Amino acid sequence: MLNTVFNYIDENFERFISDLKDICRIPSIAAQNIGIMEAADKLKVMFENAGLNVRVLKVDKGNPLLYAEYKPRSYKKTLLFYNHYDVQPPDPLDLWVTPPFEPSIRDGKIFARGVADNKGNIIARLKAVESMLNVLGDLPIAVKFVIEGEEEIGSPSLPSYVKSYGSMFSADAGIWEFGYRDVSGRPVITLGVRGIAYFEFRVKGPRVDVHSGEAAIIPNPAWRLIYFLNSLRSDDGRILIDGFYDDLKPVEKEDEDLLKSIPFNDEEILKRLDIRGFVGGVRGFEALKAMLFNPTCNIDGLYSGYIGQGAKTIIPSYAMAKVDFRLPPGLTCQSLLEKLRRHMDKYGFNDIEVSLLSGYEAAKTDLKAGIVEVSISSAREIYGLEPIVYPISSGSGPMYLFVNELKIPMVSVGVGYHESNNHSPNENIRLEDFKLGIKHIVKIIDMMGRM
Missing domain, CATH: 3.30.70.360 (Alpha-Beta Plaits)
Structure with a gap:
């Protein structure tokens, strides 16, 4: 049955790319307070057209938060997606090959500010739900989307949103904002953030x-x-x-074991960044451990x-x-x-x-959580490669509000790759990764419905 959904994705992929371009044309830069309402309104229309119920929430002076949900006729599980529609400023502009808010396709990649962080992931998840609804007529689980507009400036209003609407955001599991494929093409799944x-x-x-x-x-x-x-x-x-x-907290043994399974080419990093060594002289496993847990x-x-x-x-x-x-x-x-x-x-x-x-504060999902196994198994099937599982990311985000406070186990999967240039000029994703990312979400929804 999922093959029919995958065929639908293949047949409608150009339209999906067009929608991604549309949202990336909006310079929704929270740091400069521009394009915010335009982006929220655009996404509201997209989600409504896909068949979801949508509310634009507002607290205090914060940027609007888009909440969308779909509840099937019968379901046992609920999956929540967290994303953000605000983007980083595009500076320095002179280093962009094409204008940052005029999406451009070349060499099988789409270039635009925010295409990887985080609009590509928003559209991939939306199109996964839309494809299943259009082909199957329903979903096996309920889905919820929480899409804020202040992540790139530290999510100052998100605690107020969670305090006011936390019961509305409740779910059995969640998918965090980002994810990527490493240099070998293996999908990376991350279980937390610092x-x-x-x-x-x-x-x-x-x-x-x-x-x-x-x-x-x-x-x-x-x-x-x-x-x-x-x-x-x-x-x-x-x-x-x-x-x-x-x-x-000391690094747990299961996390150390995970680290030992992660390919880490320190020579490649030193060469790529043109640096002579790492802080403290660490190398190999100790460098990876320091990057994530120090x-x-x-x-x-x-x-x-x-x-x-x-x-x-x-x-x-x-x-x-x-x-x-x-x-x-x-x-x-x-x-x-x-x-x-x-x-x-x-x-x-x-x-x-x-x-x-x-x-x-930091947040971290237990390796034994059901959503972790679902994410790993589904990635293995969609990408045809063994996923790499990181116990925690070197970066940060407001995941604690969902994992620590709302008690929703969350993992990160997404459409980026190792050269997506998040926060940098010429931000991009590969079209192949965009398509596989849509199919991965379809598979996660399907497998979660069978739990």
Whole structure:
């Protein structure tokens, strides 16, 4: 019976691509507050046309959240999809081969900002449901879609949505936003995400920029910021805040066993990124383990003084840094903030302004959860290759709201690949992966209906 659905997908694939292009033309950039309502309205029409019931939810000043559901005449299980329709800013524009919001197909790939992160996954999941409804007339399970518009700015309103509508979002299992195929073509399934705390640090200097001839007596806020940042982390990556590691959970044996089954070519990574080595000198298995389970303190950006062309000799009036901490299971934003403030007091940095811009804790689904086996078995059948299972992602997302609070086990599968260029110029997905991603969701829905 599923072969009929797969044939329908093949026959309608050009239309599916056209719909993907349509949503990718909308520059729904949450950081700049543009294209948000247009994208939400466009998706609402798409989901309604596919036969789902749709509500556009709103809380406080947050961007609208699209909620869609389909409940069959008879069902025992409910599957929830989490996605987001907002995208990253496309800068730097001069590195794009074609304009970021004018979707372009070349070499079997579709290029556009947001096509991999996250609109390709939205449309793939929608088209899987649409295809099953059009061919079979019904689904074996209920499906729900939660599609927010603020993920790329830290999902500030999502906790309010979950608090207000959590009972509406209830499900037996869920599919998280992303997924990809590795360099060998094997599908990657991820069982969780790390937490994150994103800070801005600001140091005030003189009221205005001052001639650098007075640097012998006027304090420079840029140096002050450098001294502070240097107090946070050692050269080998260890975080120097007192008590930082106290609540860190040890890596479980089943997770270590999973890591040993993951192909990890450190030489290829070093060559591709043109770097001489990894932080702390780790290699092989230890490098992979560190990437997924070690907490990090990372400088995302620094700004102070004159950075234009040529020379300008000044003492800047302020210095600013944006820093993120990746938090494996056990570590929380609130605990980190408290320890960070104590660190700043202890070492005399309490004159530095600190703002927690966004953050959330880690989330992780148990390897023994039913949705994990369904995702693995279905991927094996659709892709014809053994999937790679990651116990957790090196990245972050608000998965904790669903896994930890709503108790929905979730996994990540999707339509990206190892060179999708998420957050970078020339973001893209391969058309073959888009089609297989649709069929994979069909198979997951079918198998979950048989559980």
